[in-house]
Every structure is written in C-alpha cells, then in structure tokens.
Amino acid sequence: MELILWRHAEALDTLPDATRKLSARGERQARQMAQWLKPRLPKNTRILVSPATRAQQTAQALGVEFETSRQLNTDASVADLIAATEWPASGGAVVVVGHQPTLGRLSALLLSGEEADWSVKKGAIWWFTNRVRNGETQTVLRACIGADLAED
Secondary structure (H helix, E strand, C coil), X not given: CEXXXXXXXXXXXXXXXXXXXXXXXXXXXXXXXXHHHHHHCCCCCXXXXXXXXXXXXXXXXXXXXXXXXXXXXXXXCHHHHHHHHCCCCCCCEEEEEECCCHHHHHHHHHHHCCCCCCCCCCCCEEEEEEEEECCEEEEEEEEEECHHHCCX
C-alpha cells in the first residue's frame, strides 16, 4: 500500500478555524506540490480530504476528484486516519490531505513504532509504502518533500 500524507498549505490566521482559507503563499504551495505530485500518483489513487476549507483548497490544486472525510477533521486522531485509509491492508494508494499534529504523529508511528510530535511542514508530503520482506512487515519512507522543493 502507498500512503501519501499531504499537509494543507499555508492558511490565513482567521476564525472560525474550519473556514480558514489559503493565503496567497498557500495557494502557490498547493499548486507547486500538486504539479509535482499529480504525475507521480499511481493509477486509481484514492484521495481523502479533511472538510476544513484550507485542506479542500489544497486538494483542489490537484484538479482531480476527491472524497471529503470527517475522519480527517482538524481534531482527528492517528487512529481516525488509520481507519479512514485502512492502512496497511487496503492496498493501492491513498492521499490524505490533513492537519498537524495528526500527520506528524502518524508519520512518527509509521517510522518509529510510537506516536510522537513530529512536524510536517505546511504544503509538504510524506510518502510511505508498506511491504513484506522475509516474512517481516516494513514501512518505508519513499519521499518527504516540501512545497518549496517541488518548484519547477
């Protein structure tokens, strides 16, 4: 299974939190990452997006259909994300457009075996794969890239 965690791009600091929109910089970050990510996505990739406005706008930059999932809301837990994506059993590829601190905590769990407060930069992706080698299940970090590095 491929699991791509994409933190929403930079948003305006307004209230209420759920309706915060991307800043001009955030719109650029979302476009840059979408341009890098889209041609690399496996066919039939499932895209799950938080209902928060900033996450929706980030996902829209890909220009493909996506599903909105309340399990990815701003208060989501790591268990919510695992359940929504069916990691690692579902097979295929899933992109999650979500929020800190959950994305960082899930990244820590996948790589170290324990939740920890790791930081995922705004607009960045962390791309994981799951495989079995010699009877042992392994999680591999395939890519970790910030929007600033995804520029043409």
